[in-house]
Amino acid sequence: MTSLPTQVHVGPPPTEEEPAPAPARAPRGWWQQHGALAGIAFVLPMFALFVLFRFLPFLGGFGLAFANVDLGGEITFAGMANFQYMIHDQLFWKALTVTLLYSVIVVPLVIVVSIGLALLVRRGTRSMRIFRSVFFLPVITSLVLAGVVFIWIFGDGGPVPSLMSVFGLDTGSWLTNSALALPAVAIVAAWSRFGFDMLVVLARLNEIPRELEEAALVDGASAWQRFRHLTLPQLRSVVFFLAVIETITSFQVFDAIYIMTSGGPVNSTYTLGFMLYDQAFKFFNFGYSSAVSIVLFVIVLAFTLIQRFAFGRDDNG
Numbered sequence: 001m002t003s004l005p006t007q008v009h010v011g012p013p014p015t016e017e018e019p020a021p022a023p024a025r026a027p028r029g030w031w032q033q034h035g036a037l038a039g040i041a042f043v044l045p046m047f048a049l050f051v052l053f054r055f056l057p058f059l060g061g062f063g064l065a066f067a068n069v070d071l072g073g074e075i076t077f078a079g080m081a082n083f084q085y086m087i088h089d090q091l092f093w094k095a096l097t098v099t100l101l102y103s104v105i106v107v108p109l110v111i112v113v114s115i116g117l118a119l120l121v122r123r124g125t126r127s128m129r130i131f132r133s134v135f136f137l138p139v140i141t142s143l144v145l146a147g148v149v150f151i152w153i154f155g156d157g158g159p160v161p162s163l164m165s166v167f168g169l170d171t172g173s174w175l176t177n178s179a180l181a182l183p184a185v186a187i188v189a190a191w192s193r194f195g196f197d198m199l200v201v202l203a204r205l206n207e208i209p210r211e212l213e214e215a216a217l218v219d220g221a222s223a224w225q226r227f228r229h230l231t232l233p234q235l236r237s238v239v240f241f242l243a244v245i246e247t248i249t250s251f252q253v254f255d256a257i258y259i260m261t262s263g264g265p266v267n268s269t270y271t272l273g274f275m276l277y278d279q280a281f282k283f284f285n286f287g288y289s290s291a292v293s294i295v296l297f298v299i300v301l302a303f304t305l306i307q308r309f310a311f312g313r314d315d316n317g
Contacts, residue, residue, distance in 0.1 A: 064290035071284060082291035092292065094267055095275040096299075098182065102271060103250040105186040110246050111239060113190065114197030119227070121198070122205050132202075136195035143192050147259030151175065154184045154260075178268040181261050185269055188256050193249065197242050204238045205231070240311040244304050251300050272296050 068078045086092050117135055121128045138146070154160050154174040164171045174180040208231065216226045254273040257263060263270040263278070272292060280289035 061290045061293055064287050065294045066291075067287050069284075069286040078287060082288045083295075085288065086291055086295065091267070091270070092272075092275065095270050095272045098267070098269060099251055099253075099271045099273075102182060102186055102253065102269075103247060105183060106189050106250045106253075107243060107246045109186065109190045110194050110197055111242050113194045114242065115201050115235065115239075117194065117198045118201035118205055119231075122202060132199075135198055138192045139195040141192070143188075143255050144259055146192060147188065147256055150184070150188045151260055160184075175261055176265055178266050181265060181269050185253075185256050185260055188260065189250070189253060192256075193246070197246070200242060201235065201238055204235055208234050236311060240307060243307050243311075247303050247307065248300055251296060251303075 064075075065082060066078060066080070067075050068081075069075050121132050121135065152158050156173045158173075160174060161171055171177060171180060174184040212230055213226060216230055221229070252273050253271055254277060257269050257271060257274050258277070261269040263274045273296075276289050276292055276296070279285045279292065
């Protein structure tokens with residue numbers, strides 16, 4: 001039995017295929033070769049402005065909190081004297097109480113109104129777009145001009161006291177009533193800020209898939225149930241953001257109070273922001289004013305951390 005002949009390879013030995021040459025890259029420009037430097041160059045002007053007008057004044061104010069400044073501009077080291085005086089200053093505690101009460105009124109009011117209006121104008125119809133613009137107008141309106149108008153609205157013979165008298169409540173001018181002056185200022189502040197918050201909430205609402213609401217509607221969920229169990233949990237991060245922003249703004253309130261009440265009557269609207277102005281530019285106690293500003297910063301930071309733990313971490317956090 002003979003074996004089959006094996007095939008014999010004739011010719012040059014086989015060679016491995018050479019890889020195809022990589023395509024030539026286009027020459028990179030300077031902005032690509034030095035991308036990080038270009039980014040820094042763009043950020044540097046704003047960073048310089050931040051350092052010049054934000055960070056350095058903060059450091060200067062922090063230093064003045066431990067010093068006294070006379071009218072001649074001479075600075076003398078005072079140590080903790082300004083803070084010790086603050087502990088026994090009844091006006092400081094009154095201003096702190098008024099500021100806390102003002103924030104308790106304004107922050108929930110602004111957030112609730114902004115969420116309600118965002119739900120109202122969520123539809124993309126033409127009429128709703130018009131209402132969005134109308135609701136945003138207070139944001140771009142001068143609060144000084146608005147304050148003058150609201151002095152008439154809440155003053156003697158104004159629409160609000162006249163409306164209250166119809167129901168048998170003779171309140172007179174709200175701005176001269178120590179019990180009603182702070183709510184009046186809080187209403188004006190909420191009126192001036194709910195438009196911005198409404199747009200923030202509206203942007204988040206537009207990201208919620210419509211299919212979820214349609215499925216809940218098919219399952220027979222009521223409007224309140226859809227809002228409570230579907231919409232509101234999706235707004236957790238937005239509500240936290242607005243709570244922080246509105247708390248900071250409320251603790252720093254000054255312009256509305258300066259225009260409408262000047263801290264009165266009987267210091268019922270005398271906030272920490274107005275106290276800073278009084279101590280620095282009326283009594284020229286720059287050191288004490290700086291000490292109050294440091295305490296105000298610590299209080300705002302503490303409230304921000306409390307709100308962060310209260311709302312918890314969101315899904316992205």
